[in-house]
Amino acid sequence: MSPAPATTAEKSQPGGLVLLCLAAWAIPGIGHIWLGRRAKGFVFLIALPLMFAIGLALHGRLFSFDTSDVLTPLEAAAQLGIGVTYFLAGPIGAGKGDVRAITYEYGISFLIVAGLLNLLVVIDAYDIALGRK
Amino acid sequence: MHSHLLMMALFAFFVSLVFAVLAKDTPREQARLGGVMFAGFMLVGLVVSWLMYPFPLR
Numbered sequence: 001m002s003p004a005p006a007t008t009a010e011k012s013q014p015g016g017l018v019l020l021c022l023a024a025w026a027i028p029g030i031g032h033i034w035l036g037r038r039a040k041g042f043v044f045l046i047a048l049p050l051m052f053a054i055g056l057a058l059h060g061r062l063f064s065f066d067t068s069d070v071l072t073p074l075e076a077a078a079q080l081g082i083g084v085t086y087f088l089a090g091p092i093g094a095g096k097g098d099v100r101a102i103t104y105e106y107g108i109s110f111l112i113v114a115g116l117l118n119l120l121v122v123i124d125a126y127d128i129a130l131g132r133k
Numbered sequence: 134m135h136s137h138l139l140m141m142a143l144f145a146f147f148v149s150l151v152f153a154v155l156a157k158d159t160p161r162e163q164a165r166l167g168g169v170m171f172a173g174f175m176l177v178g179l180v181v182s183w184l185m186y187p188f189p190l191r
């Protein structure tokens with residue numbers, strides 16, 4: 001039996017909203033599925049991690065929060081937007097980046113944009129929970 | 134995968150898909166907006182790449 005969509009009371013509680021946003025950030029699309037927008041949620045659940053995986057396959061690099069360069073923390077923050085997948089990539093040996101690869105810059109673009117798109121998805125889930133959409 | 138065109142098309146596809154699903158609620162509207170956005174990405178990408186063609190690489 002599938003879980004019932006969150007009720008209005010659950011959605012409007014601050015704790016519930018924080019939990020919703022955290023879940024939506026950690027696993028792309030889960031926020032929409034939680035709120036009953038299953039079709040949209042499943043599209044995000046498949047498309048965003050796939051985009052991130054393509055970025056890794058294109059030899060893109062996952063940035064750390066190294067403050068020696070101004071842009072690096074910003075790139076890391078954008079990539080972190082994808083949620084749990086960001087932390088899973090390191091242990092499996094992905095995301096080291098290969099500057100010699102012709103696809104290196106493309107890979108980074110895919111990784112950054114996948115993270116930023118997931119942040120938009122989180123904001124959309126938040127708006128739906130507040131009843132704005 | 135070393136085709137720049139294919140990578141641009143893949144990138145345009147994913148971004149168009151996510152924006153269209155975010156912005157519209159019905160599959161018909163999503164398909165329409167996604168298609169227009171994808172075509173726009175590809176068209177602008179090709180136009181800009183041809184505009185850069187006369188410039189030297191170094």
